[in-house]
Each structure stands twice: as C-alpha cells, then as structure tokens.
Amino acid sequence: MKVYLTKKLLNLAAKNKDLIAQKTSEKVYILNNTVPEFCWQFFAIPINLLDIFVDLSLEIFSFVFLIQTSNLTELVPLILVFLLVNLVWLTFFYFLT
Numbered sequence: 001m002k003v004y005l006t007k008k009l010l011n012l013a014a015k016n017k018d019l020i021a022q023k024t025s026e027k028v029y030i031l032n033n034t035v036p037e038f039c040w041q042f043f044a045i046p047i048n049l050l051d052i053f054v055d056l057s058l059e060i061f062s063f064v065f066l067i068q069t070s071n072l073t074e075l076v077p078l079i080l081v082f083l084l085v086n087l088v089w090l091t092f093f094y095f096l097t
Contacts, residue, residue: 067076 063079067073067079072079
C-alpha cells in the first residue's frame with residue numbers, strides 16, 4: 001500500500017511541476033513522513049468508524065434490555081429524545097474542535 005501511494009504521489013507531482021519540492025531534503029521528508037502518515041490514516045478511519053458503530057450497537061442493546069427488564073416503556077420517547085439531543089451536541093462540538 002505504501003508503494004502504491006508513493007507512486008500516486010509521484011505521478012501527481014510529475015503532472016503538476018509547481019508542486020514538486022525544489023530541495024532534496026524536502027523531497028525526502030515528504031516520502032519518509034507524509035506518505036506513511038497518510039497510509040496510517042487510510043487504515044485508521046474505517047477502524048474508527050467500525051468502533052463507533054459497535055459502541056452504538058452495544059449501547060442500543062443495553063438500553064433495550066434495560067427497558068424490557070424494568071418495564072420502562074413509557075420512558076422510551078424521552079430516552080430517544082435524550083439520545084438525539086446528545087448526538088446533535090456531540091456532532092456540533094466535534095466540528096468546532
């Protein structure tokens with residue numbers, strides 16, 4: 001994967017001559033640091049999304065189990081509104097930081 005992304009980066013730089021670094025040390029820095037960091041992010045994003053999905057699924061399961069065992073069916077609309085408001089706040093603060 002690292003070799004593939006390096007080739008793509010070099011092809012992009014060859015097409016856009018103004019983007020090519022002039023100094024050799026800058027070229028070495030780009031190839032040694034930028035490409036591996038991008039590779040890491042390329043694999044980390046799907047893993048993080050899977051982690052969020054699993055966490056949400058387990059939380060929903062625990063809420064459903066709690067509601068069924070404690071006969072809290074009249075609180076279901078309040079719990080859904082609470083979850084929705086918390087997700088909105090989470091999204092809002094995520095984009096601000």
